[in-house]
Amino acid sequence: MRTEVRFAGFGGQGIIRSGLILSMATCIYSDKNAVQTQSYGPESRGGSCKSEVVIADEEIDFPKVDDPDIVMVMSQEAYYKYGVTAKKGGVVLVDPDMVTDRNDPREVKMFDVPATKIANEVGKTIVANVVMLGALTAITGIVTPEAVRKAILRNVPKGTEELNMTAFEKGYNYGTQLAGQRND
Amino acid sequence: MRSRAVLTGTHFLSGDLACAEGAIAAGCRFFGGYPITPATEIAERMSRRLVEVGGVYIQMEDEIGSLAAVIGASYTGKKAMTATSGPGFSLMQENIGLAVMTEAPLVIVNIMRGGPSTGQPTMPGQQDVMQAKWGSHGDYEIIALAPSSVQEMFDLTIDCFNLAESYRVPVMLLADEIIGHMSERVKIPAPEEITIVDRKKPKGPPNEYQPFKPDDDLVPPMGCFGEGYRFHATGLTHDEKGAPKTVSVEEQTKLVRRLCDKIRKNTHKIVRVQEVMLEDAEVAILAYGITSRAALSAVRKARKEGIKAGLLRLITIWPFPTELVAKMADHVTAIVVPEMNYGQIVREVERAAKTTPVSLLSKLGEEPHRPSEIITAMRKALQ
Numbered sequence: 001m002r003t004e005v006r007f008a009g010f011g012g013q014g015i016i017r018s019g020l021i022l023s024m025a026t027c028i029y030s031d032k033n034a035v036q037t038q039s040y041g042p043e044s045r046g047g048s049c050k051s052e053v054v055i056a057d058e059e060i061d062f063p064k065v066d067d068p069d070i071v072m073v074m075s076q077e078a079y080y081k082y083g084v085t086a087k088k089g090g091v092v093l094v095d096p097d098m099v100t101d102r103n104d105p106r107e108v109k110m111f112d113v114p115a116t117k118i119a120n121e122v123g124k125t126i127v128a129n130v131v132m133l134g135a136l137t138a139i140t141g142i143v144t145p146e147a148v149r150k151a152i153l154r155n156v157p158k159g160t161e162e163l164n165m166t167a168f169e170k171g172y173n174y175g176t177q178l179a180g181q182r183n184d
Numbered sequence: 185m186r187s188r189a190v191l192t193g194t195h196f197l198s199g200d201l202a203c204a205e206g207a208i209a210a211g212c213r214f215f216g217g218y219p220i221t222p223a224t225e226i227a228e229r230m231s232r233r234l235v236e237v238g239g240v241y242i243q244m245e246d247e248i249g250s251l252a253a254v255i256g257a258s259y260t261g262k263k264a265m266t267a268t269s270g271p272g273f274s275l276m277q278e279n280i281g282l283a284v285m286t287e288a289p290l291v292i293v294n295i296m297r298g299g300p301s302t303g304q305p306t307m308p309g310q311q312d313v314m315q316a317k318w319g320s321h322g323d324y325e326i327i328a329l330a331p332s333s334v335q336e337m338f339d340l341t342i343d344c345f346n347l348a349e350s351y352r353v354p355v356m357l358l359a360d361e362i363i364g365h366m367s368e369r370v371k372i373p374a375p376e377e378i379t380i381v382d383r384k385k386p387k388g389p390p391n392e393y394q395p396f397k398p399d400d401d402l403v404p405p406m407g408c409f410g411e412g413y414r415f416h417a418t419g420l421t422h423d424e425k426g427a428p429k430t431v432s433v434e435e436q437t438k439l440v441r442r443l444c445d446k447i448r449k450n451t452h453k454i455v456r457v458q459e460v461m462l463e464d465a466e467v468a469i470l471a472y473g474i475t476s477r478a479a480l481s482a483v484r485k486a487r488k489e490g491i492k493a494g495l496l497r498l499i500t501i502w503p504f505p506t507e508l509v510a511k512m513a514d515h516v517t518a519i520v521v522p523e524m525n526y527g528q529i530v531r532e533v534e535r536a537a538k539t540t541p542v543s544l545l546s547k548l549g550e551e552p553h554r555p556s557e558i559i560t561a562m563r564k565a566l567q
Contacts, residue, residue: 020367023196023367024196024367027196027368027369028194028196028369033369034368034369035366035367035368036366036367036368037362037365037366037367038365038366039306039307039550040306041306042221042305042306061477061478061480061481061484062477062478062480062481062554062555063362063366063368063474063477064362064478064551064552064554066554066555066556
């Protein structure tokens with residue numbers, strides 16, 4: 001089976017890092033195949049930014065996302081561009097404080113995760129991506145939380161491990177609650 | 185003891201980093217370069233790794249100087265490389281000619297981005313494939329390989345060094361931004377499982393050494409500076425002793441032909457392709473680099489839909505596998521060439537395919553071809 005995940009936001013939010021963590025969790029700390037690709041503008045920080053992960057049991061031929069199963073949106077621009085790109089029945093995670101102008105598609109499962117707000121409560125805005133990753137892990141179940149924890153530790157700078165782990169747990173708990181509230 | 189040069193094991197790396205690891209594993213101990221998106225990560229990694237293995241990293245003033253430094257390092261006997269992208273590759277063209285003329289074994293990595301000029305620095309392209317072959321003036325041949333995965337960024341970088349050492353020629357790794365910046369699982373083998381080729385050394389005494397006198401394979405053994413050999417290496421047309429021969433028709437003909445023929449006559453040994461489901465194919469896709477990943481997906485999907493599709497993936501772009509393509513063209517009714525440019529390798533395919541119709545599927549900018557677009561092109565080609 002092939003699962004396609006798209007992360008979108010602006011440069012500096014850790015969009016590319018989120019993709020790296022998820023793909024490392026699935027192909028190094030789990031036994032699936034994963035490929036991560038990225039796209040960003042020359043301004044690097046502040047410009048629109050996208051990271052894509054393809055996860056599969058079989059060998060992955062086409063490494064880009066074609067018809068996403070899961071979309072994570074962390075900015076208004078990303079919402080306009082990718083908020084409606086998830087396939088029918090797919091999952092879309094939105095940070096509601098970053099996206100105010102909305103017109104959610106009906107045929108996908110929308111989840112509002114106030115990741116930036118939670119990250120601020122934890123101590124730093126910069127870990128909002130890890131909060132989102134926690135929620136994504138809980139809601140989609142595409143990878144075990146243990147594998148993601150290991151991948152986070154491999155990807156974050158020394159001295160920030162605790163901050164990132166707290167952010168992940170907060171996001172994971174929030175995601176578990178959200179998923180429990182839905183009946184579909 | 186665990187080798188510091190070969191990081192044996194399973195890793196999760198980007199294409200750029202895998203390329204740097206392949207270079208170190210191949211024995212590269214000199215990097216001269218100038219950072220440029222999307223190849224900067226190679227320079228970055230080399231700057232750290234070369235120090236660990238006793239090599240030298242120099243950031244030069246520009247790409248002209250970078251390749252000059254690499255030629256010099258090669259002449260001291262080191263395996264040497266540089267890595268760049270579009271605008272930097274353009275600046276290197278003059279010294280590519282010098283490397284060809286002085287037969288300096290070296291590796292040039294070009295992580296292709298969108299051109300012309302500054303173009304789209306962070307976006308992918310396959311727009312330099314013709315420049316790689318024809319960018320410097322005069323008649324010459326080079327070797328160019330096109331990786332389509334992160335694993336191949338490692339493996340083919342080693343092959344680039346081995347080919348450079350075998351044929352005393354600049355060898356290019358032509359990757360694209362997607363492959364360079366893509367992360368995948370990479371297996372780095374044990375050092376003893378990696379084949380390493382070193383340049384032929386001269387056998388006689390240094391004072392009798394003729395630096396450009398070839399063996400039967402048209403490749404001269406290479407004595408290096410610091411090893412007791414003294415000789416003249418020049419960009420001017422020269423004789424077998426290295427002396428300039430600026431007016432001799434005979435020397436010009438002999439040298440230019442040998443520089444080309446040492447590659448042309450060994451094309452069958454150099455060329456590598458991957459053939460997928462071509463045995464009974466009616467329509468063939470010819471692709472390389474990132475485009476071949478979409479093509480592979482398209483072929484698998486098309487087969488399920490009952491289209492007899494096959495793929496010829498070029499691993500070697502230069503020398504171009506004309507004979508292989510011609511043979512394939514005899515057995516199919518149409519060939520589709522998806523490229524992230526406005527039509528480059530398609531010209532070589534048309535030349536080889538003769539009467540078999542060849543159609544270009546061009547794509548420029550951020551996104552590579554989708555498998556569905558290639559399937560549509562195949563259907564159209566079969567009508």
